Amino acid sequence: MAVIDVEISEVGPRDGLQSIQPIMATAAKKAWIDAEAAAGVREIEVGSFVPASLLPQLADTTELVAHARTIPGLKVAVLVPNFRGAEAAIAAGAHKITIPLSVSETHSLKNVRRTHAQMFEEVARIAALIKSLPAAQRPHFEGGLSTAFGCTLEGVISTRQVVTAAEQLMAAGCDEVGLSDTTGYADPRAVRVLTQAVWAAVGRDKLTGIHLHNTRGQGLACALAAVELGLFTVDASLGGIGGCPFAPGASGNIVTEDLVFMLEAMGLSTGIDLEQLLKVREIVRAALPAEVELYGFTAAAGLPKGFRAASVTA
Amino acid sequence: MAVIDVEISEVGPRDGLQSIQPIMATAAKKAWIDAEAAAGVREIEVGSFVPASLLPQLADTTELVAHARTIPGLKVAVLVPNFRGAEAAIAAGAHKITIPLSVSETHSLKNVRRTHAQMFEEVARIAALIKSLPAAQRPHFEGGLSTAFGCTLEGVISTRQVVTAAEQLMAAGCDEVGLSDTTGYADPRAVRVLTQAVWAAVGRDKLTGIHLHNTRGQGLACALAAVELGLFTVDASLGGIGGCPFAPGASGNIVTEDLVFMLEAMGLSTGIDLEQLLKVREIVRAALPAEVELYGFTAAAGLPKGFRAASVTA
Numbered sequence: 001m002a003v004i005d006v007e008i009s010e011v012g013p014r015d016g017l018q019s020i021q022p023i024m025a026t027a028a029k030k031a032w033i034d035a036e037a038a039a040g041v042r043e044i045e046v047g048s049f050v051p052a053s054l055l056p057q058l059a060d061t062t063e064l065v066a067h068a069r070t071i072p073g074l075k076v077a078v079l080v081p082n083f084r085g086a087e088a089a090i091a092a093g094a095h096k097i098t099i100p101l102s103v104s105e106t107h108s109l110k111n112v113r114r115t116h117a118q119m120f121e122e123v124a125r126i127a128a129l130i131k132s133l134p135a136a137q138r139p140h141f142e143g144g145l146s147t148a149f150g151c152t153l154e155g156v157i158s159t160r161q162v163v164t165a166a167e168q169l170m171a172a173g174c175d176e177v178g179l180s181d182t183t184g185y186a187d188p189r190a191v192r193v194l195t196q197a198v199w200a201a202v203g204r205d206k207l208t209g210i211h212l213h214n215t216r217g218q219g220l221a222c223a224l225a226a227v228e229l230g231l232f233t234v235d236a237s238l239g240g241i242g243g244c245p246f247a248p249g250a251s252g253n254i255v256t257e258d259l260v261f262m263l264e265a266m267g268l269s270t271g272i273d274l275e276q277l278l279k280v281r282e283i284v285r286a287a288l289p290a291e292v293e294l295y296g297f298t299a300a301a302g303l304p305k306g307f308r309a310a311s312v313t314a
Numbered sequence: 315m316a317v318i319d320v321e322i323s324e325v326g327p328r329d330g331l332q333s334i335q336p337i338m339a340t341a342a343k344k345a346w347i348d349a350e351a352a353a354g355v356r357e358i359e360v361g362s363f364v365p366a367s368l369l370p371q372l373a374d375t376t377e378l379v380a381h382a383r384t385i386p387g388l389k390v391a392v393l394v395p396n397f398r399g400a401e402a403a404i405a406a407g408a409h410k411i412t413i414p415l416s417v418s419e420t421h422s423l424k425n426v427r428r429t430h431a432q433m434f435e436e437v438a439r440i441a442a443l444i445k446s447l448p449a450a451q452r453p454h455f456e457g458g459l460s461t462a463f464g465c466t467l468e469g470v471i472s473t474r475q476v477v478t479a480a481e482q483l484m485a486a487g488c489d490e491v492g493l494s495d496t497t498g499y500a501d502p503r504a505v506r507v508l509t510q511a512v513w514a515a516v517g518r519d520k521l522t523g524i525h526l527h528n529t530r531g532q533g534l535a536c537a538l539a540a541v542e543l544g545l546f547t548v549d550a551s552l553g554g555i556g557g558c559p560f561a562p563g564a565s566g567n568i569v570t571e572d573l574v575f576m577l578e579a580m581g582l583s584t585g586i587d588l589e590q591l592l593k594v595r596e597i598v599r600a601a602l603p604a605e606v607e608l609y610g611f612t613a614a615a616g617l618p619k620g621f622r623a624a625s626v627t628a
Contacts, residue, residue, distance in 0.1 A: 155620025185618040187579035188538055216618075217572040217611030218579075221534040224502055258531040265501035265532075297531030304499040304530075306469025 001042075001073055004311075005268040006227050008256060009043040009209065010036050012237035012284070013064070014079055015253055017057045018048060019242030020292055026060040028287030030067050035280040036238065037068075040272035040311065041256075043075040043096070043233065044068060049085035065092040079144075081112060086126040090139060099123060100144040100180065103165045104151035116165070120172045127173020143169030143177045144211065148194060150185030162194055163201045170202050177207050181222070184215020184252075188225035195229055209233035212254055214240065219254035220262055227268065234259060239281055240295030241288075257281070261298040264309040274298075274309050315356075315387055318625075319582040320541050322570060323357040323523065324350050326551035326598070327378070328393055329567055331371045332362060333556030334606055340374040342601030344381050349594040350552065351382075354586035354625065355570075357389040357410070357547065358382060363399035379406040393458075395426060400440040404453060413437060414458040414494065417479045418465035430479070434486045441487020457483030457491045458525065462508060464499030476508055477515045484516050491521050495536070498529020498566075502539035509543055523547035526568055528554065533568035534576055541582065548573060553595055554609030555602075571595070575612040578623040588612075588623050 013029055024032075033044055046068050047061030061078060068076040077096040080086045089097050101119050102108035108116060123143060130138050147154075148162045166177045179194055191210065198207045210226045212219050212235065223234050237253035260272050278299055285294055327343055338346075347358055360382050361375030375392060382390040391410040394400045403411050415433050416422035422430060437457060444452050461468075462476045480491045493508055505524065512521045524540045526533050526549065537548050551567035574586050592613055599608055 150618050150620065152619055155618070183618070184615060185621075187576055189580035215611060215615045216575055217534060217569065218576055220531060221538045221576055224535045224538060255531065261530055262501055262532055262535055266503035297529060301498060301529045304464050304469070304497070305466055306464065 002269070002271060002311075004042075004271040006263050006270050007043060007233040008041055008260060008270050008272060009045060009077065009233050009235045010041050010238060010256055011045040011211070011235045011253060012239070012241050012256070014045040014047050014058065015235075016237040016239075016241030018055050019252060020057070020288070022289050022292060023057045024287050026063060028283065029060065029064055032238070032280065032283050032287070033064065033068050034071065035283055036277070037071045037074045039276040039280060040270070041277070042073065042271060043077055045077040045079065045098075045235075048079040048081070049088040049092075050081050062088065062092045065089070065094050069093050069095075080126075083122050083125045083129070086129065090129065090133070090137075094139050096140040096142065097126070098142040098144045098178065099126065100146045101165060101169060102146045102151070102182075103157050103162050104147040104154040106153045107147050107151050110153065116168070120168055123169060123172035123174060131173075141173070141175045142209075143172075143174035144180045145169070145177055145198075146180045146182045148179050149181045149190050150183055152183050159194060159197045163197050166198045166202050166207070170206060175206075176209075177202065178209045178211060179207065180211040181213050184213035184218070186212060186222050187218055188221050191222045191225045192229055195226065195231060204230070207231075209235070211235040213252055214254050215252065220258060223254060223259055224262065227263065238277075239284055239299075241284065241292070255296045255298075257296045257298045261303070264311060265307070267310045269310040271311050273311065274303065316583070316585060316625075318356075318585040320577050320584050321357060321547040322355055322574060322584050322586060323359060323391065323547050323549045324355050324552060324570055325359040325525070325549045325567060326553070326555050326570070328359040328361050328372065329549075330551040330553075330555030332369050333566060334371070334602070336603050336606060337371050338601050340377055342597065343374070343378055345597050346552075346594065346601070347378065347382050348385065349597055350591070351385045351388045353590040353594060354584070355591070356387065356585060357391055359391040359393065359412075359549075362393040362395070363402040363406075364395050376402065376406045379403070379408050383407050383409075394440075396436050397439045397443070400443065404443065404447070404451075408453050410454040410456065411440070412456040412458045412492065413440065414460045415479060415483060416460045416465075416496075417471050417476050418461040418468045420467045421461050421465050424467065430482070434482050437483060437486035437488060445487075455487070455489045456523075457486075457488035458494045459483070459491055459512075460494045460496045462493050463495045463504050464497055466497050473508060473511045477511050480512045480516050480521070484520060490523075491516065492523045492525060493521065494525040495527050498527035498532070500526060500536045501532055502535050505536045505539045506543055509540065509545060518544070521545075523549070525549040527566055528568050529566065534572060537568060537573055538576065541577065552591075553598055553613075555598065555606070569610045569612075571610050571612045575617075578625060579621070581624045583624040585625050587625065588617065
């Protein structure tokens with residue numbers, strides 16, 4: 001595969017679908033994953049190992065991991081809330097496992113009813129399980145720093161809190177940490193400040209990705225700051241699916257198509273064929289009820305006349 | 315007035331209103347201008363001196379200039395298509411006059427039925443008229459480089475074309491040029507490349523502002539690039555009014571509120587009270603039929619808990 005400048009991690013099948021009521025058929029999810037991988041996307045978060053009673057939308061994650069693993073070169077990522085989820089993820093064969101930790105302990109208690117100490121214990125158990133596996137079977141284990149840019153309950157989260165949480169996640173056995181703007185509070189300066197602070201604490205190679213929301217329209221500006229600072233992986237969701245519960249009419253995650261357009265227009269290769277990616281919307285559109293909105297400026301406006309993407313297209 | 319880091323030029327009353335069918339009442343426009351100035355906006359493009367037969371939405375520009383001039387400290391800007399418009403703008407007392415030049419000559423011919431040579435002649439006549447005025451009455455005269463980032467007819471516009479047009483506008487007597495992404499083709503890298511090329515040709519003090527569209531969702535990312543490179547004035551439209559004819563559901567201009575949020579969150583002072591600015595939407599909402607959409611992520615989501623703006627608020 002060609003060398004790329006920025007890796008897009010498609011999180012629509014997980015973060016997008018968990019945020020909407022309708023349940024997408026497993027066959028449609030597979031077609032979506034196939035089509036995005038064919039367009040050149042190299043990492044897809046296909047689901048989450050949470051009890052089906054909590055998130056019936058993601059109940060087929062085991063099947064999706066198995067399917068996605070058959071696609072050559074695709075990194076298959078999943079989210080897990082706890083040790084039990086990690087066990088299931090490992091059994092399914094996920095390449096990358098992310099456990100989110102709310103840097104805001106108030107949020108953590110409210111959201112997963114766990115203190116930080118309890119979460120770090122869970123992380124350590126997962127790390128030990130992973131270490132017990134043969135090297136070739138070990139998934140990459142990431143600790144997601146949720147609410148890193150601010151919390152809807154606590155408000156401002158200090159850089160110190162984020163750095164401490166990052167250090168503790170690494171100490172508990174994560175391979176890497178990731179910054180996550182769960183609440184859409186980030187701005188480009190905050191992205192730089194936090195990234196550099198975490199780098200200084202745990203090492204530059206231990207924080208390479210960021211998860212941004214577009215709640216206040218700052219998604220692409222934050223992604224620009226992140227990528228130009230040197231973060232490699234940026235999460236995004238096709239069609240911005242999932243919306244934002246706090247902002248009617250606003251997309252939740254960054255729209256994958258708009259992010260790819262920005263990077264490719266700037267001459268940064270994502271390895272993704274943008275025209276092909278835009279066509280994947282049709283699969284998603286057809287697989288969801290009409291009341292689920294698909295977002296995306298680039299899809300609405302079309303590509304500029306004479307547009308040349310950085311990635312060589314087939 | 316306090317020193318600011320970035321100047322926002324509100325172009326909604328001109329660019330926004332000219333793009334929609336309904337005509338806003340003059341009293342409502344005045345209330346809008348008053349409220350934005352009260353919120354701290356220091357430059358407002360209040361209208362355009364085009365024949366009322368072409369743009370009845372802006373037929374009251376003379377009255378608006380007179381009104382806006384009574385607001386202490388407010389820079390009153392207008393657009394003019396030609397010499398006759400400039401005469402009217404000067405008679406009305408505008409502080410700043412912008413004449414747009416389509417860098418794409420195809421676009422210029424189609425849009426205003428004028429070659430570049432004819433446009434530069436028009437610019438020279440306006441410059442001579444301004445020079446004939448007593449120094450205190452001379453408006454600032456800007457040449458807007460429209461379609462600078464690409465043209466819906468010609469496609470790619472080369473950096474050379476933009477630089478040449480900038481040089482010719484300055485030679486014809488403009489005080490300054492401005493970059494304008496009429497078509498929503500810009501990306502952050504292109505903003506940097508073009509700005510630096512024009513700076514190299516005409517001097518850094520002769521290009522200080524940029525007009526961006528959000529057609530492909532790149533508005534704020536481009537604004538970030540522009541501001542961090544050192545451009546001082548960024549155009550934006552309250553509620554992103556006007557939409558984008560090419561992209562249903564997409565705002566045309568950058569949304570003023572989202573831009574101010576980004577800058578203030580980053581610690582860059584705009585002199586604008588963001589909460590007060592958000593309230594101005596009510597005036598605009600009430601003055602337009604319900605079918606005219608108002609955009610804005612920040613308005614939809616609200617300000618983050620514990621948010622502190624860079625500008626000291628009253």
